[in-house]
Amino acid sequence: MSWIKFCLVVFIVLHLAQVSSATDLEPPLKVVWASRLGVTSTDITPQSIEIIADDVIYVNYETLKVIDATDGKPLWNKDWSAGLAYKDGVLYAARDFSSGLYALDARTGKEIWWNEYPELEEVIKNNAPVPVRYDLSNFNDTLYIISKGGISAGFSILAVDTDGKLKWHQKYNGRTDRRPLVSSNVIVVPYSSSGQIIQNLRALDLENGETIWEVTNISLQSSFYASPDMFFIDQLYENNSYYIMAISEATGETVWKRRVGDSYGKILAIKDNKLFVNSENFKIIGQERGATLAEYSITLDPSLLEYFPAAISNNTIYVVTTGPSPYIYAINLSTGKLLWKGENGGISPYFYKNRLYLINYGKLYAYEHGVETAPAWPTEKAAGFELVLAINALLIIAYISGRKRTGAS
Numbered sequence: 001m002s003w004i005k006f007c008l009v010v011f012i013v014l015h016l017a018q019v020s021s022a023t024d025l026e027p028p029l030k031v032v033w034a035s036r037l038g039v040t041s042t043d044i045t046p047q048s049i050e051i052i053a054d055d056v057i058y059v060n061y062e063t064l065k066v067i068d069a070t071d072g073k074p075l076w077n078k079d080w081s082a083g084l085a086y087k088d089g090v091l092y093a094a095r096d097f098s099s100g101l102y103a104l105d106a107r108t109g110k111e112i113w114w115n116e117y118p119e120l121e122e123v124i125k126n127n128a129p130v131p132v133r134y135d136l137s138n139f140n141d142t143l144y145i146i147s148k149g150g151i152s153a154g155f156s157i158l159a160v161d162t163d164g165k166l167k168w169h170q171k172y173n174g175r176t177d178r179r180p181l182v183s184s185n186v187i188v189v190p191y192s193s194s195g196q197i198i199q200n201l202r203a204l205d206l207e208n209g210e211t212i213w214e215v216t217n218i219s220l221q222s223s224f225y226a227s228p229d230m231f232f233i234d235q236l237y238e239n240n241s242y243y244i245m246a247i248s249e250a251t252g253e254t255v256w257k258r259r260v261g262d263s264y265g266k267i268l269a270i271k272d273n274k275l276f277v278n279s280e281n282f283k284i285i286g287q288e289r290g291a292t293l294a295e296y297s298i299t300l301d302p303s304l305l306e307y308f309p310a311a312i313s314n315n316t317i318y319v320v321t322t323g324p325s326p327y328i329y330a331i332n333l334s335t336g337k338l339l340w341k342g343e344n345g346g347i348s349p350y351f352y353k354n355r356l357y358l359i360n361y362g363k364l365y366a367y368e369h370g371v372e373t374a375p376a377w378p379t380e381k382a383a384g385f386e387l388v389l390a391i392n393a394l395l396i397i398a399y400i401s402g403r404k405r406t407g408a409s
Helices: 001-014 118-127 302-307 378-406
Strands: 031-036 046-055 056-060 064-068 076-080 082-087 090-095 098-104 110-116 133-139 142-148 154-160 166-172 186-192 197-207 211-218 224-226 230-239 241-248 253-257 266-271 274-278 284-285 294-297 310-313 317-320 327-332 338-343 347-352 355-360 361-371
Touching: 046 082, 046 347, 046 355, 056 082, 064 166, 082 142, 090 133, 118 142, 118 154, 118 166, 154 186, 186 224, 224 266, 266 302, 266 310, 274 302, 302 327, 310 347, 317 347
Parallel strands: 082 133
Antiparallel strands: 031 361, 046 056, 056 064, 064 076, 082 090, 090 098, 098 110, 133 142, 142 154, 154 166, 186 197, 197 211, 224 230, 230 241, 241 253, 266 274, 274 284, 284 294, 310 317, 317 327, 327 338, 347 355, 355 361
C-alpha cells in the first residue's frame, strides 16, 4: 500500500474518531485481551469503536462487529455497517446505503423491529450512484437520522421515536460529512455548500427541526465541541492565524474568539469549565471568557496532539498513534508532562470502566493499569523448544525399546 493511501485512510479514520472519557486510569497500561475483527492484519480500512454500553462493544468495520468488553469474545455481527445509537438494551442501526432503521437486541443482535422511510429512499435515489451513509444520534426518547455523502439532493434529518414512528423530517441544501452534536435544546450540524471548503453550522430545534440559528462562512478545519450553554470551535482559520471561538448555544452568537499562541490551538479536553489546549505550549483556558489561566512547557511533539486521536481519563490524556510504529502516550492534562509511552498504539481510542480500548491493524485491544510481563519463551522459541522436547522423547523411547529387544540391562 502506498504512503499516500495510508495517509488518506488515517485522515478518514481521525475524522471518525471520538474523544471518550473515564473516571480514572493511571499509566502504565498492559494488554488484557486482543480480539481479531475478522480481517487481515494489514487491513487499515476505516474502522471505529462506535459505542461501548452494558459491557458490549460495537465496532463499525465496513461490517458491524459486536464483542464482549470483559473478555473480547465475539457476540454477533452483521454484514453491513450503520450509524449506531444505544438506549436501554436496544441497539438502533441506520443501515448504510439503505432507507431502513433497525432496532436490535443489543446483546444478541435479534431484530426487534425494522422500518423503511420514503424520505431516505428519496435521498438515495437523488444521489445515485453516490453512496449514502448515516449518522445516528439519540436524545431522551428521540433518534435523529442524518444522511451524509449527498451532493445534488443535499442532506436530510429524520426524527423518530424509539418505536420507529416518524416525528419530523427536514431537508437542507449542502453536504454534511461530520458528526452532529446534540445538546439539551438543539442539534448542531456542520455542513458545506457543494464543492466548497467553507463550512457552516446549523442549529435545529429538537422538537420540530426548524432552524434556530446559523454560523456561516467559517473555515472549520478541525472539530467542534459541546459544553453546557456553549459550543467551541478550534483551529478556526482567519487572517492567516488560528483561533478558538466560543458560540452561544441559545443564539449562535460569538461569545469570545481568541488566538491561542502561535500554533493551531487544538482543544484536547473540556473539564471543570476549562479548555485544555495544545499550541506551541500547553495551555489551560477559562471557558467563560477565554482567558489563559495557566501555561506549561510541553515535553511531547505537538504534532502528536494535533493529528492523532485521544481519550481522556480523569486528569490523564492518552494519545494513540498508528502507522509502522504505533505508540500510546499518557500526558498529564494539568502540566503537559509526558507520564508514560507504551507500544501497540492504534486508532479509535475509547474509555469504558477504567479500560482503554483501541484498534490496531485488524485487532481490538483492551488495556488496563499494569505492567506488561514478557512470556518465559517468545512464541517462535517456545514452538522450537517444544519440538526439541518431542524429538528427545521419541529418541528416549526408541533407545529404551532397542535395549529391551537386545536384552541389555
